[in-house]
Amino acid sequence: MTDAVPSLTQLLTRRLALIAVIVFLLNSLAVGIYYGSDRNALENEAIAHETQRMQDALVGRSVPEDAAVRTLYAAHPDAYAFALVDRGGSVLEAMNPELIPPAAINLFADDWVTRLDTPGGYLLVAGHEFGEQEDGQQQDGQHQDGEHEHGLRMIFVMASDPARLLWRAFLGEFYNHVWLPILPLVLLLIGANIFLIRRGLAPIAAAAEWARSLRPGEPAPQPPAAQVPAEIADLIDATQRSLDRLTEAFDAEKRHAAEAAHALRTPVAVLVARLDALPPGETTDRLRADLSALSRTVQQVLAASRADVLTLPENTTVDLRDMAEAVTAALAPFAYSKGIELSLTLPDGGVMVRADPEGVELALSNLVENAILHGCAGPVEISVGPGPVLRVRDHGPGLPPEAQGHLFEPFWRGPGAVPGGAGLGLAIVDRLQRAQAGSVEARPAPGGGAEFILSFRSSV
Structure with missing residues (x-):
């Protein structure tokens, strides 16, 4: 992990403080030489x-x-x-x-x-x-004899x-002519510099805060309302224009990807229907497997397009139990065709979270499909809770060491991955969760296999 880069305020404050200290030391040296030589x-x-x-x-x-x-x-x-x-x-x-x-x-x-x-x-x-x-010092505030x-x-x-009486005299002169009059002035100068620097750079800090709030694909927030120097105003204006162009290009890319994936759905459906009319055999089975992988890829591209445009309206809530039941029912035939048993564990009461129903369904579906494909004929367990979480556990080979730091990267596929995948499923889950202010976590499961946890914001 790299060290944090100091802010401009910190750099200027340190340099001005260093200059003040150097000036103070040089002045002390000059005064010391002057008095020391006499x-x-x-x-x-x-x-x-x-x-x-x-x-x-x-x-x-x-x-x-x-x-x-x-x-x-x-x-x-x-x-x-x-x-x-x-x-x-x-x-x-x-x-x-x-x-x-x-x-x-x-x-x-x-x-x-x-x-x-x-x-x-x-x-x-x-x-x-x-x-x-x-004649006689005052012992109690009165003269003893008045003479x-x-x-x-x-x-x-x-x-x-x-x-070392001379050395003490030198230190006394040094204190009276350097430390006493100059040191407070240096400290006052440093304090004034810190105040003026912070105040002068406040517009830059406001512009940086505005820049950090920018998100591709989202409307740009209003620039800082405070008056800023001309250079900072030009930078904000240029950044806003660049963001507008980037947003337009980003929207066009998402639109093209969604249009392409949507256009592919019909040909894929036609191919599936025609495969059903072919006589059974090894070639037909291979074509059906390839077409199934192509269909999943198209679905993942569509899901990725939805993740990019996913927004969460205020006060949108969903019951995780309902989502888990719907996804389990929808993927039960797919699990059966792969020889995988699906199990669902639900709490007694509802688990309400702030999330988008379509986003939750897409994220959970991708995790369950991934578990079915990598489950090695073992059961896939889906559970809700405790707390605002969804858990998907398989009994496959577990998480490979190479997955550390790469598991949720687009198009990354670990060694021994099932053929036909595109490496988009987990990346889509991560994007969906971040869009909903949630998170996804992967960890080894006790007894073997892997467990994926989707965490959400509770609506309570």
């Missing part, structure tokens, strides 16, 4: 982040021992250090002070950053003036970056 900006961003964490953790003029900000300096004593210094140059608190250059303690400025060359690389040293700080201190400074030192 190391000074990343260092300043990392310093600003750390000083803000320190300011948030201050309680009065110190940092509590359990503050989360201390984790960085405790985990990496050789990489990061900080000191809190007052206006007078006194160190109030520090962690890893051996990393802090002494000159940085007495450097008074609001914000400054310097890079010092060392034997192991360089040392990043920064200072930040906190300005006014409330203000001035000039609290933080000295920050980074000798290396095992905690």
